[in-house]
Structures are given as structure tokens and as C-alpha cells.
Amino acid sequence: xxxxxxxxxxxxxxxxxxxxxxxxxxxxxxxxxxxxxxxxxxxxxxxxxxxxxxxxxxxxxxxxxxxxxxxxxxxxxxxxxxxxxxxxxxxxxxxxxxxxxxxxxxxxxxxxxxxxxxxxxxxxxxxxxxxxxxxxxxxxxxxxxxxxxxxxxxxxxxxxxxxxxxxxxxxxxxxxxxxxxxxxxxxxxxxxxxxxxxxxxxxxxxxxxxxxxxxxxxxxxxxxxxxxxxxxxxxxxxxxxxxxxxxxxxxxxxxxxxxxxxxxxxxxxxxxxxxxxxxxxxxxxxxxxxxx
Amino acid sequence: xxxxxxxxxxxxxxxxxxxxxxxxxxxxxxxxxxxxxxxxxxxxxxxxxxxxxxxxxxxxxxxxxxxxxxxxxxxxxxxxxxxxxxxxxxxxxxxxxxxxxxxxxxxxxxxxxxxxxxxxxxxxxxxxxxxxxxxxxxxxxxxxxxxxxxxxxxxxxxxxxxxxxxxxxxxxxxxxxxxxxxxxxxxxxxxxxxxxxxxxxxxxxxxxxxxxxxxxxxxxxxxxxxxxxxxxxxxxxxxxxxxxxxxxxxxxxxxxxxxxxxxxxxxxxxxxxxxxxxxxxxxxxxxxxxxxxxxxxxxxxxxxxxxxxxxxxxxxxxxxxxxxxxxxxxxxxxxxxxxxxxxxxxxxxxxxxxx
Amino acid sequence: xxxxxxxxxxxxxxxxxxxxxxxxxxxxxxxxxxxxxxxxxxxxxxxxxxxxxxxxxxxxxxxxxxxxxxxxxxxxxxxxxxxxxxxxxxxxxxxxxxxxxxxxxxxxxxxxxxxxxxxxxxxxxxxxxxxxxxxxxxxxxxxxxxxxxxxxxxxxxxxxxxxxxxxxxxxxxxxxxxxxxxxxxxxxxxxxxxxxxxxxxxxxxxxxxxxxxxxxxxxxxxxxxxxxxxxxxxxxxxxxxxxxxxxxxxxxxxxxxxxxxxxxxxxxxxxxxxxxxxxxxxxxxxxxxxxxxxxxxxxxxxxxxxxxxxxxxxxxxxxxxxxxxxxx
Ligand SMILES: Nc1ncnc2c1ncn2[C@@H]1O[C@H](COP(=O)(O)OP(=O)(O)OP(=O)(O)O)[C@@H](O)[C@H]1O
Ligand SMILES: Nc1ncnc2c1ncn2[C@@H]1O[C@H](COP(=O)(O)OP(=O)(O)OP(=O)(O)O)[C@@H](O)[C@H]1O
Ligand code: SF4
Ligand code: SF4
Ligand SMILES: [Mg+2]
Ligand SMILES: [Mg+2]
Numbered sequence: 001x002x003x004x005x006x007x008x009x010x011x012x013x014x015x016x017x018x019x020x021x022x023x024x025x026x027x028x029x030x031x032x033x034x035x036x037x038x039x040x041x042x043x044x045x046x047x048x049x050x051x052x053x054x055x056x057x058x059x060x061x062x063x064x065x066x067x068x069x070x071x072x073x074x075x076x077x078x079x080x081x082x083x084x085x086x087x088x089x090x091x092x093x094x095x096x097x098x099x100x101x102x103x104x105x106x107x108x109x110x111x112x113x114x115x116x117x118x119x120x121x122x123x124x125x126x127x128x129x130x131x132x133x134x135x136x137x138x139x140x141x142x143x144x145x146x147x148x149x150x151x152x153x154x155x156x157x158x159x160x161x162x163x164x165x166x167x168x169x170x171x172x173x174x175x176x177x178x179x180x181x182x183x184x185x186x187x188x189x190x191x192x193x194x195x196x197x198x199x200x201x202x203x204x205x206x207x208x209x210x211x212x213x214x215x216x217x218x219x220x221x222x223x224x225x226x227x228x229x230x231x232x233x234x235x236x237x238x239x240x241x242x243x244x245x246x247x248x249x250x251x252x253x254x255x256x257x258x259x260x261x262x263x264x265x266x267x268x269x270x271x272x273x274x275x276x277x278x279x280x281x282x283x284x285x286x287x288x289x290x291x292x
Numbered sequence: 293x294x295x296x297x298x299x300x301x302x303x304x305x306x307x308x309x310x311x312x313x314x315x316x317x318x319x320x321x322x323x324x325x326x327x328x329x330x331x332x333x334x335x336x337x338x339x340x341x342x343x344x345x346x347x348x349x350x351x352x353x354x355x356x357x358x359x360x361x362x363x364x365x366x367x368x369x370x371x372x373x374x375x376x377x378x379x380x381x382x383x384x385x386x387x388x389x390x391x392x393x394x395x396x397x398x399x400x401x402x403x404x405x406x407x408x409x410x411x412x413x414x415x416x417x418x419x420x421x422x423x424x425x426x427x428x429x430x431x432x433x434x435x436x437x438x439x440x441x442x443x444x445x446x447x448x449x450x451x452x453x454x455x456x457x458x459x460x461x462x463x464x465x466x467x468x469x470x471x472x473x474x475x476x477x478x479x480x481x482x483x484x485x486x487x488x489x490x491x492x493x494x495x496x497x498x499x500x501x502x503x504x505x506x507x508x509x510x511x512x513x514x515x516x517x518x519x520x521x522x523x524x525x526x527x528x529x530x531x532x533x534x535x536x537x538x539x540x541x542x543x544x545x546x547x548x549x550x551x552x553x554x555x556x557x558x559x560x561x562x563x564x565x566x567x568x569x570x571x572x573x574x575x576x577x578x579x580x581x582x583x584x585x586x587x588x589x590x591x592x593x594x595x596x597x598x599x600x601x602x603x604x605x606x607x608x609x610x611x612x613x614x615x616x617x618x619x620x621x622x623x624x625x626x627x628x629x630x631x632x633x634x635x636x637x638x639x640x641x642x643x644x645x646x647x
Numbered sequence: 648x649x650x651x652x653x654x655x656x657x658x659x660x661x662x663x664x665x666x667x668x669x670x671x672x673x674x675x676x677x678x679x680x681x682x683x684x685x686x687x688x689x690x691x692x693x694x695x696x697x698x699x700x701x702x703x704x705x706x707x708x709x710x711x712x713x714x715x716x717x718x719x720x721x722x723x724x725x726x727x728x729x730x731x732x733x734x735x736x737x738x739x740x741x742x743x744x745x746x747x748x749x750x751x752x753x754x755x756x757x758x759x760x761x762x763x764x765x766x767x768x769x770x771x772x773x774x775x776x777x778x779x780x781x782x783x784x785x786x787x788x789x790x791x792x793x794x795x796x797x798x799x800x801x802x803x804x805x806x807x808x809x810x811x812x813x814x815x816x817x818x819x820x821x822x823x824x825x826x827x828x829x830x831x832x833x834x835x836x837x838x839x840x841x842x843x844x845x846x847x848x849x850x851x852x853x854x855x856x857x858x859x860x861x862x863x864x865x866x867x868x869x870x871x872x873x874x875x876x877x878x879x880x881x882x883x884x885x886x887x888x889x890x891x892x893x894x895x896x897x898x899x900x901x902x903x904x905x906x907x908x909x910x911x912x913x914x915x916x917x918x919x920x921x922x923x924x925x926x927x928x929x930x931x932x933x934x935x936x937x938x939x940x941x942x943x944x945x946x947x948x949x950x951x952x953x954x955x956x957x958x959x960x961x962x963x964x965x966x967x968x969x970x971x972x973x974x975x
Contacts, residue, residue, distance in 0.1 A: 186431065286418075573867035576911060577871075577894050593807065
């Protein structure tokens with residue numbers, strides 16, 4: 001009972017904190033919209049797979065509210081079904097790269113010495129490699145149609161920068177008087193990392209995660225666009241753009257929506273993510289939370 | 293040895309059992325020719341230079357001096373939070389940096405530091421209970437949360453945060469500066485320290501709160517018999533807190549005068565201490581407007597990157613003697629009355645008097 | 648009175664905040680005479696800086712002057728500065744009244760040499776004769792015990808905190824204002840530097856003819872320099888009188904507690920009295936006398952009715968129902 005009430009309280013409070021920042025709240029609403037669009041709507045809107053030669057690039061109508069594509073398929077259904085993988089991959093990529101960065105970055109900062117040097121050298125080395133071409137090559141060799149595998153590989157793209165950022169954040173927090181006090185009180189390293197340092201990094205980590213997500217959206221879009229990546233059932237905004245592009249959609253003025261609908265979907269999704277980071281600051285600020 | 297003019301009735305001087313030179317006992321803290329150099333962008337800052345000081349159990353020693361003279365660095369070295377670059381720091385006679393893990397941990401808990409800035413020393417992410425229960429639970433001082441809560445309540449009462457239940461679930465940002473400083477002190481008390489290093493513990497709180505904080509610390513000193521290393525830039529505060537103890541005056545990383553508080557305050561020997569004491573504005577118009585002032589030769593404070601030769605005070609010292617003061621560093625020498633002073637001229641005059 | 652320099656009447660200043668309205672200055676009335684030094688003392692957050700800023704109308708945009716009158720007098724004429732327009736205000740500042748801000752040591756423009764800062768300030772007020780300004784600057788810098796040749800050609804970061812504070816005092820005097828306001832002029836400076844600032848101010852007062860208002864939480868500064876002292880509590884002046892009255896015969900319990908809570912180095916050890924409780928919340932100040940939750944003499948009347956600032960001595964006023972019972 002009390003636990004349930006605690007959870008409800010937590011949710012209400014979090015929602016209240018999100019709403020504190022108007023811009024951030026807009027981002028939050030945008031994200032909700034995309035989650036509903038990509039995960040709920042597909043239950044109601046079937047994916048249109050039938051080609052209709054008579055209806056190529058037809059303009060918006062009551063039947064096809066966003067018109068049809070180069071094969072005469074309903075663009076709206078493509079948009080609805082094209083979000084899931086983009087969002088899932090973005091989230092997994094963000095989560096994996098942040099996890100790597102938090103583990104490596106804080107280990108590096110807290111242990112220092114040889115470990116620090118080794119991790120930083122690895123990061124520098126990684127940053128020196130042109131990773132995107134490497135990924136492109138990799139994509140031609142391995143069939144990357146597994147969401148997890150793809151996320152993992154995309155995460156490898158960005159771990160180095162993030163690790164450096166987290167490391168310097170930990171280094172600066174480590175200097176705080178309250179961390180020194182904890183050392184003086186003989187607290188364990190685990191306590192110092194998880195109880196003293198991490199709670200004060202949560203907003204930073206959350207924001208890093210969101211930015212890693214935006215990077216992942218672009219990276220997968222780039223790979224698809226270059227034709228290096230394909231999804232089994234062609235249901236991704238990126239695939240829609242790529243197909244529209246290769247089928248010459250840009251040459252027909254009626255095809256405007258075919259290419260623009262997924263572009264706008266991606267752009268709005270990215271915008272929502274970026275705006276949402278404004279609210280994250282408030283959500284993770286202990287000053288704004290009162291006890292449950 | 294000087295008799296301590298003890299003001300408060302029933303106040304047993306914590307230094308009553310301070311050993312005479314004849315029967316030395318092991319000091320609880322001993323700094324033996326301790327120095328600390330910071331490397332900063334290939335420049336060497338000598339923050340603490342050859343400091344030796346022995347502190348007896350139950351004693352109060354104030355470190356005073358102007359900003360940047362090395363007080364905090366010295367305090368943190370005593371608390372084992374900064375390594376000395378040279379010299380040895382001993383706790384109960386044992387070199388702390390030669391201790392084994394378990395022994396070092398015991399020392400670490402026995403010497404606690406109170407930071408200057410109450411806004412930076414408490415983790416904003418935890419409640420007062422969270423902050424204070426962590427060491428209790430970690431070291432098994434409390435077996436469970438129920439015991440921890442009891443203990444935290446007791447300690448909050450000890451530092452006059454009453455009723456304690458009002459404070460347990462507060463976050464630091466919900467407390468005033470003075471209240472935070474009390475939580476800091478209570479947190480240090482969780483591990484029953486033998487020595488407390490209080491670094492400007494009352495400087496950042498308002499005048500109206502400062503006294504009650506000072507009185508609270510004085511009470512702790514008396515009731516718990518804790519040894520205090522009290523760091524402050526305010527000689528008036530030092531006088532009030534350490535009247536029964538000693539004051540060590542620092543200048544550019546060195547101790548230049550050390551002695552019993554009434555002696556240092558009323559009969560300072562070193563020209564720097566004299567200048568400092570005479571310069572202090574007093575909250576009494578009649579006293580402060582008639583006070584005799586010692587003029588310095590220069591107002592510029594030398595940079596630690598470029599410490600003057602010989603006696604580092606010589607470019608400002610009104611008693612400066614060419615060919616003597618800028619040539620060699622004056623040692624911290626005994627000048628009688630339980631005082632030690634690092635000044636060539638003072639040493640010479642005392643020698644003459646003795647002769 | 649003919650030698651009046653400044654008169655403030657029933658001044659109220661507020662800041663809107665998330666939680667409510669911060670009543671930072673609550674009905675302040677006082678006067679400053681020609682050549683006189685007035686110290687405003689009180690603890691952090693009591694509204695001292697806000698009051699100072701209001702006197703030169705340099706409050707932040709959010710602040711509102713709700714009520715009150717601020718009159719400056721010079722050569723038989725008077726000026727109500729709450730009624731001035733932007734152009735008149737600009738002339739008024741610096742020429743009639745200059746303010747050196749709290750923490751101002753860091754407020755000098757870091758990329759301009761000190762000389763340029765003097766010239767800019769003068770130019771902004773219509774003084775374009777660079778040589779005359781330079782001469783005056785040299786004269787002023789000498790008065791504040793600085794070496795003009797070295798200082799004029801230095802950048803702010805090449806000077807110590809105390810030197811910068813003295814430069815600012817000199818700059819404040821450039822246009823020969825009648826009143827100069829110093830906000831915490833010695834806070835955060837070392838004792839020996841504080842001493843030099845005090846000596847400089849004392850010398851300036853003897854040499855030039857201006858009124859000085861300084862704001863400080865440091866009672867000893869008031870004891871050193873002030874002719875009169877006003878104690879500020881919760882945005883209001885609770886006692887005002889000569890420096891000797893305030894330190895030796897305070898009639899307000901807060902003033903008494905404050906003067907008894909500061910340790911001195913000279914003289915015997917006397918026990919320090921502490922003030923119980925914590926500073927008031929200016930959004931919801933206590934009803935009646937704002938000091939009542941901390942006052943040892945508080946009665947039911949104090950909790951209900953706000954005491955007026957009334958005459959308690961020849962030149963001393965206090966706002967306390969029970970001032971007769973305050974025994975220093
Ligand atoms: N970690 C550090 N790295 C480099 N220099 C340092 C470091 N800590 C202190 N210093 C320098 O050492 C000198 C002494 O500093 P310390 O903090 O001990 O002085 P202090 O007497 O406590 O001064 P204050 O009264 O301002 O607190 C200063 O010049 C300071 O800049
Ligand atoms: N710009 C502002 N917006 C809102 N509130 C403010 C603003 N400036 C000051 N205050 C509030 O007004 C009150 C008075 O502040 P003020 O700075 O005048 O006090 P002070 O006596 O000068 O304090 P200090 O000694 O700390 O400088 C405080 O409660 C402060 O929080
Ligand atoms: S040694 Fe010389 S310069 Fe140093 S304090 Fe003594 S008299 Fe002054
Ligand atoms: S009016 Fe009452 S509460 Fe206020 S200061 Fe006087 S005695 Fe104290
Ligand atoms: Mg310090
Ligand atoms: Mg102020």
C-alpha cells in the first residue's frame with residue numbers, strides 16, 4: 001500500500017519536475033507522441049505492403065492522409081511502422097554507450113595511474129580511427145539486421161568521447177568537500193562512487209544518454225542511406241527515405257511527402273529528445289525533490 | 293609554565309596535564325619538519341615549509357594567519373588527506389604514511405576534518421539521516437537502521453539541532469549555513485574522533501550565528517575531551533576558542549610564532565604577529581580608535597612563487613636589519629614564557645636580556 | 648536643517664520570487680548630514696545592499712520600489728531621485744552620489760587599463776578634457792595611497808584585491824560626489840589590507856568634503872569609521888544613533904546582542920552572548936516586531952504590534968516596545 005503510494009508520489013513529482021521547464025515539457029510531450037506513434041499505432045494501422053501502380057505519388061486524401069509513395073503504398077502507414085526500430089536502436093545504442101562510458105570513465109578517474117593511462121590511451125586511439133568508414137566496411141561484411149548487434153556496433157562509435165566526458169566529470173566531483181569528508185570517514189570506494197559521486201552525475205549521465213541517442217539516429221540513418229544497412233521488412237524511416245531517394249522521388253514534385261514525411265518524423269523526434277534534456281536537469285536536481 | 297587565567301568557573305583546563313619538558317609524553321599529533329609543495333603548470337608553490345608542531349591529547353591549537361599562508365594545507369595533512377612532500381606526520385607516535393591498512397583506517401577515523409564551506413561539505417543528494425547514517429552503518433557502529441536513527445538523533449541533539457526529528461529528513465539545501473555546519477560537526481562525531489581539525493568552521497556563517505556555533509564547539513571540547521586543531525584567520529575568534537590552548541601564527545607557509553594564547557594575544561613577540569594584532573579593527577569605538585598601530589614597510593603580500601630570501605617577512609618588516617634578516621632564515625627558537633618565535637631580532641634581544 | 652545631504656522617508660523595496668514577495672526594505676527612514684559617515688550594519692540578507700542600490704536607483708529590474716521618498720540636497724536645492732528620468736539619473740549618479748559595489752574588486756573591466764577606466768567614466772559624464780581627468784586621477788590615487796604612475800598603466804588583474812578596492816574608491820570620487828556609498832568595502836580582504844582601506848577612508852574624509860554611507864556586516868568597521876550607526880534587521884532600521892550610543896548604550900535588544908556577540912582581541916576575555924534562533928524569512932517576516940522570535944524581552948504585545956522607530960535619546964532612535972528595559 002505505502003509502496004504503491006510512494007510510487008504514485010514519485011511519478012507525480014517527476015511529472016511536476018518535468019513540467020517545471022516549459023521547453024523540456026514540450027520535448028517530453030513530443031517523445032510521448034512518438035512512443036505512441038511507434039509502439040501503439042501499429043496495432044491499429046496495418047503496414048501497407050501492396051503496390052498499386054495506379055496510385056503512385058497520389059496526393060493526400062481521406063483514404064491516404066499523407067498520400068502514397070513510388071509504389072502506391074500508404075505513406076502514413078510507413079511512418080507509423082518506421083519508428084519502432086529507429087527508437088529502439090537509438091535507445092539501446094544510447095544506453096550501451098553510456099554504460100560503457102560510465103564504467104570506463106569512472107574507473108579511469110577513480111583508480112588513476114596506469115589504469116587511467118591505459119583507458120585514456122585506448123580512447124585516444126579509438127578517436128583517431130575514422131570510425132564511420134570502419135563501420136561502413138563492417139556493415140558490408142556482417143549482416144547487421146539484428147537490432148541488438150547493430151546497437152552494440154553503433155555504441156562503439158561514440159564510447160570514446162563519452163568516456164572522456166564522464167571521466168572529467170568524475171574528476172571534478174571527486175574534488176568536492178563532501179567526497180573528501182567521506183574519505184575522511186573511511187567510507188568504501190563503492191560508497192564513494194555510488195552514493196557520493198553518481199547521484200550528482202545523474203542529470204549529466206541522462207543528458208549524455210539522450211545526446212548519444214540523437215547521434216545513434218543519425219548514424220543508423222547514414223548507414224541505411226548509403227545502402228550499407230537494410231532492415232528485414234523495410235520498416236524504418238531511414239529506409240523510407242533511402243528508397244524514396246533511390247527511386248528518384250526528389251525528381252517528382254508530387255513525391256514531396258514521400259521523402260519529407262519520414263524526414264520530418266526524424267527531425268521532430270530528434271528535436272523532442274534535445275528539448276527533453278532541459279527537463280532532465282530539473283528531474284535529477286536533488287534540490288527540487290523533497291522526500292517521499 | 294604559565295598559569296592559565298581560566299575564566300569560567302568549573303572549567304577544568306584540558307591542558308592541566310600537559311607535560312613539562314622534563315617528562316615528555318607522546319603527542320597525539322606531531323608534525324616533524326613537514327613541507328608541502330604543489331606543482332602547478334610547472335611552477336612550484338611551496339604552500340607549507342618546514343613546519344614542526346606537537347599537539348598533546350586534549351589540547352586546543354589554533355592555526356592563524358592570512359589567506360594563502362598554508363593553514364588548510366597543514367590541516368589536511370594532519371587529517372591524512374594530503375601527503376606531505378617532505379617530513380613526517382605522526383599520530384600517537386606512529387608515522388601515518390608508514391601505517392598498515394587497518395592501523396591507517398583507525399587513525400583516519402580518529403582525526404576528522406570540518407570543512408570551511410558548509411555549502412560544499414554536505415552531499416546535496418542525501419538527507420541529514422542519509423549523510424549521518426552512512427558512516428555508522430559502514431563501520432558497524434550501528435547494527436541496523438533503527439539503531440542508526442537513535443544514534444543520529446543523539447548526535448543532532450549534541451550539536452543543538454533540536455528537536456532532531458525535524459532535521460532527519462531534511463536535505464542540505466533546506467538548512468541554513470549554521471545548521472549545515474552543525475550537521476558537518478555531527479557527522480564527524482559519528483566516528484567518535486579523538487582529534488577534530490576545524491578549518492574556518494565558523495567563518496562563513498553570520499555574526500549572529502557564529503557565537504552559538506563557537507559555544508557549541510567549546511562545549512564539545514570540554515565534554516568529549518576532543519583535541520582541537522582550530523584553523524582561523526580571525527585572531528579574535530582564536531583568542532576566544534583557544535584561551536586555554538595555544539596559537540600558532542603562520543606566514544607564507546611557516547610557523548613564525550607559537551605560544552600559549554594569552555601570551556600571544558597580549559604579549560606578541562614577532563613583528564608580524566604584532567602588526568596583525570594591532571591592525572585588527574575592534575567592535576568597540578573607544579578601543580579601536582585609540583589602539584596603537586604598527587606600521588609595515590610595505591603592504592604588498594609576496595607571492596608564494598617568489599618567497600623573499602632569509603626571513604620571508606623582511607620586505608614588510610618594520611624591524612628589518614640589513615645584512616641579517618634577508619640573509620638567513622630565522623629558526624623557530626625558544627624565547628622563554630613557553631613561546632617560540634622565528635625572528636633574528638627578537639632572538640638577539642632575548643639573548644641580551646638573559647645575559 | 649541646512650546641512651542635510653540625503654533624506655530617505657518610508658522606503659519600501661520588494662523582489663518578486665517563486666515563493667512569494669521578498670520584502671527586502673521595509674519602511675526605512677533616515678537622514679545623512681554633510682560630511683557625516685553613517686554605517687548600516689546587519690546580518691547577511693537583511694536588505695542592506697538593496698537599500699544601498701535603491702539610494703542610487705541601481706536596483707535590479709525585478710525589484711520594485713513600492714513606496715517612499717529619497718531626497719538629495721545640495722547648495723540649497725533638492726532633488727527627488729525617485730522622480731528623475733533616465734538622463735537626469737545618469738548625471739545624478741557619480742556626480743551627486745557614487746556607489747562602490749559589494750565584491751566590486753572583481754567588477755573593473757578586465758581588458759582596460761586603470762587610466763582608461765577613469766577616462767571612460769569621466770567621458771560618460773561629459774568630461775572630455777583628458778588631461779584634467781588624468782590630473783585628477785593622479786591626485787585621487789595618491790590620496791588612496793597608491794602609486795599613480797604604476798597603477799594607471801596596470802590592468803586590474805595586475806593589482807591585488809586591496810589595491811583594486813582603493814582604485815574603485817578613487818574612481819567613485821572622480822566626479823566629486825556629495826555622497827559616496829561603499830558596500831562591504833573590506834569584506835574578503837586580509838586584516839592588513841583592511842587596515843589600509845580604513846586608513847585611506849579616514850584620510851579622505853579629513854581631506855575632502857563628502858558624506859559616506861557604508862554597508863557592512865562587520866561591526867568593527869563601523870566602530871572604526873562611523874559617526875552614526877544604523878542597525879538593520881529584516882529590512883528595517885531598528886536602531887540608529889551615534890557610534891558611542893550604539894556600542895555603549897544600545898536600546899534595541901538586537902543591537903545589544905550583536906555588539907555582545909563579537910569577540911575582541913584587546914582586553915579581557917568576556918563571554919560571548921549568542922543570539923538564539925535563525926535570521927528571519929523576508930517573504931513572511933514575523934508579525935509584530937520582526938525580532939520577537941529571537942528576543943529575550945519579547946512579550947505578547949511584541950508578537951502583535953510592530954514597534955515604531957521612536958526617540959530614545961538625544962540623537963538616538965530605536966524600534967522596540969521595551970527599550971527602557973534594555974540594559975547594556
Ligand atoms: N591543490 C592545490 N594545488 C595547487 N596549489 C594549491 C593547492 N592547494 C593549495 N594551494 C596553494 O597553496 C597555498 C596555501 O593554500 P592554503 O589553502 O593551505 O591556504 P590557507 O591558509 O588555508 O588560505 P585561506 O585562508 O585562503 O583558506 C595557496 O597559495 C594555494 O593557492
Ligand atoms: N535580485 C533579487 N531577486 C530576488 N531577491 C533578492 C534579489 N536580491 C536580493 N534579494 C533578497 O533580498 C533580501 C535582501 O538582500 P540584500 O542583498 O539586500 O541583503 P544584504 O543585507 O546586502 O546581505 P549580504 O550581507 O549577504 O550582502 C535577501 O533575502 C535576498 O535573498
Ligand atoms: S627576522 Fe628580521 S625581517 Fe624577519 S621578522 Fe625578525 S626583524 Fe623582521
Ligand atoms: S519590540 Fe519586543 S520583540 Fe521587538 S525587540 Fe523590543 S522587546 Fe524584543
Ligand atoms: Mg583555508
Ligand atoms: Mg549585501
